[in-house]
Amino acid sequence: MRIAKTTWLLLALTLFPARAAAQDPGDAAPGLDVADHPRAERLYRAHCARCHGVQGLGGEGPELARLVLPRVADQTQLELIIRYGIPGTGMPGARTTILDDDAVSLVASYVLWLGAQTTADVSGVTGDAGRGRDLYWSAGDCASCHIAAGRGTAVGPELTAIGLRRGADYLREALRTPAARLPIARSGSRSGFFEYLPVRIVTRGGDVYNGMRMNEDSFTIQLMTLSGFLVSLQKKEIAEMEKRVGHSLMPIAQDLSDADIEDLVAYLTTLGRGS
Amino acid sequence: MSERSITSRMGRGLAAAIGDGLAAPIGAGFAAAIGHASGRTGRHFAVAAFAIALGVSIAGSATAQVPYERLVAADSEPESWLTYSGNYASHRFSALDQINTGNVADLRVIWAYQMDEGLIETTPIVADGIMYVTEPPSTVAALDARTGKRLWKWTPQMGSNVLHIGFPQVNRGVAILDSTLYVGTLNAHLVALDARSGAIRWDVEVADNAIGFSLTLAPLALDGKIIVGVSGAEAGVRGFIDAYDPETGDLVWRTYTIPAPGEFGSDTWGGNSWETGGGSTWLTGSYDPELDLLYWPIGNPAPDWNGDLRPGDNLYTDCLLALDPDTGEIVWWFQFTPHDTHDWDANQIQVLVDAEWEGEPRKLVVTANRNAFYYVLDRETGEFLHGTAYSKQTWAEGLDENGRPIVIPGTEPTEGGNLVWPSLQGAANWFSPSYSPLTGLFYQPTRIMGAIYYKAEVEYEPGQPFYGGGEQALRGEEASGAVKALDVLTGELKWEFELQSPPWAGVMATAGNLVFGGSNEGNIFALNAETGEPLWNFQAGGAVRSGPMAYEIDGQQRIVNSAGGTMFVFGLGSGAGSADGGPAKDDGPLPES
Numbered sequence: 003m004r005i006a007k008t009t010w011l012l013l014a015l016t017l018f019p020a021r022a023a024a025q026d027p028g029d030a031a032p033g034l035d036v037a038d039h040p041r042a043e044r045l046y047r048a049h050c051a052r053c054h055g056v057q058g059l060g061g062e063g064p065e066l067a068r069l070v071l072p073r074v075a076d077q078t079q080l081e082l083i084i085r086y087g088i089p090g091t092g093m094p095g096a097r098t099t100i101l102d103d104d105a106v107s108l109v110a111s112y113v114l115w116l117g118a119q120t121t122a123d124v125s126g127v128t129g130d131a132g133r134g135r136d137l138y139w140s141a142g143d144c145a146s147c148h149i150a151a152g153r154g155t156a157v158g159p160e161l162t163a164i165g166l167r168r169g170a171d172y173l174r175e176a177l178r179t180p181a182a183r184l185p186i187a188r189s190g191s192r193s194g195f196f197e198y199l200p201v202r203i204v205t206r207g208g209d210v211y212n213g214m215r216m217n218e219d220s221f222t223i224q225l226m227t228l229s230g231f232l233v234s235l236q237k238k239e240i241a242e243m244e245k246r247v248g249h250s251l252m253p254i255a256q257d258l259s260d261a262d263i264e265d266l267v268a269y270l271t272t273l274g275r276g277s
Numbered sequence: 278m279s280e281r282s283i284t285s286r287m288g289r290g291l292a293a294a295i296g297d298g299l300a301a302p303i304g305a306g307f308a309a310a311i312g313h314a315s316g317r318t319g320r321h322f323a324v325a326a327f328a329i330a331l332g333v334s335i336a337g338s339a340t341a342q343v344p345y346e347r348l349v350a351a352d353s354e355p356e357s358w359l360t361y362s363g364n365y366a367s368h369r370f371s372a373l374d375q376i377n378t379g380n381v382a383d384l385r386v387i388w389a390y391q392m393d394e395g396l397i398e399t400t401p402i403v404a405d406g407i408m409y410v411t412e413p414p415s416t417v418a419a420l421d422a423r424t425g426k427r428l429w430k431w432t433p434q435m436g437s438n439v440l441h442i443g444f445p446q447v448n449r450g451v452a453i454l455d456s457t458l459y460v461g462t463l464n465a466h467l468v469a470l471d472a473r474s475g476a477i478r479w480d481v482e483v484a485d486n487a488i489g490f491s492l493t494l495a496p497l498a499l500d501g502k503i504i505v506g507v508s509g510a511e512a513g514v515r516g517f518i519d520a521y522d523p524e525t526g527d528l529v530w531r532t533y534t535i536p537a538p539g540e541f542g543s544d545t546w547g548g549n550s551w552e553t554g555g556g557s558t559w560l561t562g563s564y565d566p567e568l569d570l571l572y573w574p575i576g577n578p579a580p581d582w583n584g585d586l587r588p589g590d591n592l593y594t595d596c597l598l599a600l601d602p603d604t605g606e607i608v609w610w611f612q613f614t615p616h617d618t619h620d621w622d623a624n625q626i627q628v629l630v631d632a633e634w635e636g637e638p639r640k641l642v643v644t645a646n647r648n649a650f651y652y653v654l655d656r657e658t659g660e661f662l663h664g665t666a667y668s669k670q671t672w673a674e675g676l677d678e679n680g681r682p683i684v685i686p687g688t689e690p691t692e693g694g695n696l697v698w699p700s701l702q703g704a705a706n707w708f709s710p711s712y713s714p715l716t717g718l719f720y721q722p723t724r725i726m727g728a729i730y731y732k733a734e735v736e737y738e739p740g741q742p743f744y745g746g747g748e749q750a751l752r753g754e755e756a757s758g759a760v761k762a763l764d765v766l767t768g769e770l771k772w773e774f775e776l777q778s779p780p781w782a783g784v785m786a787t788a789g790n791l792v793f794g795g796s797n798e799g800n801i802f803a804l805n806a807e808t809g810e811p812l813w814n815f816q817a818g819g820a821v822r823s824g825p826m827a828y829e830i831d832g833q834q835r836i837v838n839s840a841g842g843t844m845f846v847f848g849l850g851s852g853a854g855s856a857d858g859g860p861a862k863d864d865g866p867l868p869e870s
């Protein structure tokens with residue numbers, strides 16, 4: 003049941019080749035003086051990277067290089083977490099002898115900057131968002147598998163704010179070759195694992211389940227089947243299990259023209275952006 | 278339960294009088310007396326019984342509850358769990374067999390205990406019906422081992438600026454000797470507590486927390502000495518091992534793990550790098566009473582990932598030291614990872630095994646090191662006998678005839694990042710392996726994970742992180758874990774049980790032919806010790822980060838493990854409050870601490 007992992011490794015290395023050394027002062031976060039960026043990075047590496055990773059991709063602690071941190075509404079809240087920690091977790095508070103208020107502020111800015119680097123790049127949008135919206139909700143049939151703004155069916159990822167998280171290139175690729183990239187869980191106990199991983203299971207009793215993995219441990223696995231049922235299986239009852247890394251349950255948009263795809267991309271990039 | 282232990286307990290007089298009066302079953306300590314009193318005769322009598330129990334214990338306080346003689350013979354009373362690893366040889370093996378491959382599927386929760394917030398890494402001590410646990414960050418609690426009801430709780434006042442650089446706020450347990458418990462605290466104190474009340478007998482500062490010293494380990498009680506080690510290499514401390522007088526708290530000896538100029542090994546440190554060389558000693562060692570040798574593993578050099586600042590092999594970092602427990606003198610040493618640049622502390626449990634080696638009986642010490650190699654050493658001399666990789670590693674071609682790694686060039690951390698297996702948390706870490714003398718197998722929870730290692734400039738500042746780099750670990754589908762069963766003499770893999778992610782939980786083998794373990798995904802489980810076949814699983818709803826242990830009360834075997842913020846006690850049958858488990862109810866007026 004072990005998955006070939008080389009692909010993901012290469013992906014990780016190519017996606018983030020220079021993140022650790024990212025020093026472009028022009029990218030400094032709002033509220034973070036360009037001149038302070040190197041110091042902020044040093045502080046982050048000294049105090050945070052052991053658990054959250056040099057690149058902010060997580061480790062013993064959760065991924066920080068993302069646009070929305072679940073516990074953080076603004077910089078002040080992030081500074082409070084850095085100062086006081088998160089009780090019940092491994093996240094310690096930064097004692098005043100370790101980080102003074104100025105340093106806490108710099109670290110918070112740097113963490114937000116790491117997240118800002120993941121902001122979707124929508125500069126390459128050429129399509130018509132209005133046409134794309136019509137396509138999405140009619141002939142494209144996207145809502146049969148995705149929820150956006152509360153409407154649709156949850157088989158694939160929710161798209162309500164997809165325009166914040168994914169840029170035009172990613173969306174274009176996702177429409178043309180859905181299997182190119184599976185989303186990676188960013189927090190919780192599944193952090194770092196593929197989401198929407200297609201799994202095919204045959205039980206010892208001969209039942210066959212096709213669906214997406216929702217959770218898994220050494221003894222059980224939880225799926226959403228293609229027909230929308232939630233299923234939890236004991237592994238001892240499973241005769242065959244195939245985890246289809248490199249596959250996606252999203253259909254390839256064969257019936258869509260290049261122009262259609264550009265229109266869909268244009269529409270999707272507006273989702274979550276308030277327009 | 279053996280005749281010997283029954284007799285010795287009754288002779289101890291703690292609960293004997295009460296027990297006789299209430300026709301209580303044998304064994305037990307005063308928790309049993311409380312349980313029976315409250316169950317059978319109600320609240321008022323329980324108060325009286327408890328008062329009597331206290332009276333007896335105070336009057337008999339000169340009588341040692343757990344003298345050294347019990348610690349050294351721990352294997353003869355499997356109903357107890359008297360040291361962190363279960364015995365001085367650190368087998369973490371329970372000779373109890375009531376729970377076995379035939380009935381483990383019926384295991385269920387008997388009671389649970391919710392701890393103060395934080396990560397639970399404790400292994401409880403159980404003696405005479407009382408369980409002693411530590412809670413995050415450095416709290417000690419005594420529980421009735423039958424019901425889980427708390428008897429007392431002690432929390433140190435540590436102030437708001439306690440440092441812990443490079444590790445979370447954890448504690449792994451207490452040591453017991455005579456009638457006293459010993460606990461190390463996050464602010465680097467060693468505190469002796471009266472086992473019956475939690476009152477402080479003495480409190481000494483082991484080292485200065487302001488420059489990064491902490492105590493997270495369970496101390497080790499020997500004959501007339503309490504041995505502790507320190508955390509703090511990530512703050513650039515100079516590590517040491519200490520021995521304290523159990524009665525007074527006086528320091529008996531201190532052995533530094535980094536030699537000063539002029540001492541043996543000082544030529545393995547360039548310049549003044551020895552002053553901030555790390556070598557912390559943060560995991561409980563092992564002890565051979567016949568050889569009278571103490572075995573203590575030593576942590577990484579500092580700074581972790583920039584070795585340019587400390588040219589040389591950096592003795593005694595990443596070593597196993599054998600020490601004379603009377604003087605602290607280093608009798609022999611063996612270094613697993615010379616000039617480590619990956620943070621591969623040797624702070625893993627050192628397991629003492631007597632076995633036939635090439636036709637001759639031999640005293641061995643074996644360990645699955647953080648660097649992904651399994652080692653077999655002669656524990657009289659430190660001679661390297663055998664070593665082999667037990668998990669994925671990409672940094673060494675192997676070990677030479679002296680056990681020194683043949684390092685592959687280009688595997689050091691770099692400014693741009695260098696991918697190496699294992700990750701900085703290693704293939705093994707502090708979480709306990711187990712050795713079963715019945716199967717001859719060494720059970721090792723194993724982390725199969727690589728990391729991109731970075732090197733950076735760093736200058737030492739007191740009380741600040743002293744890393745010199747960092748890592749970005751691979752994760753998700755790209756990492757995994759396993760419980761591996763290795764032939765104890767060869768390190769050859771006999772079976773493995775796959776885990777979803779690199780584990781942080783220890784294992785325990787039992788005479789029931791079982792291996793208990795835990796996972797990050799919340800599984801507390803039992804495997805067939807001979808085959809690895811999974812036989813039982815409890816989804817505890819939180820990550821497991823501690824080592825299992827076992828004890829027996831009222832003739833019932835109990836299995837203990839923690840997950841999330843809760844410690845769970847498992848058993849067969851209906852347990853506390855039942856006919857077979859004794860009429861223990863929770864309504865007795867126990868004292869609040």
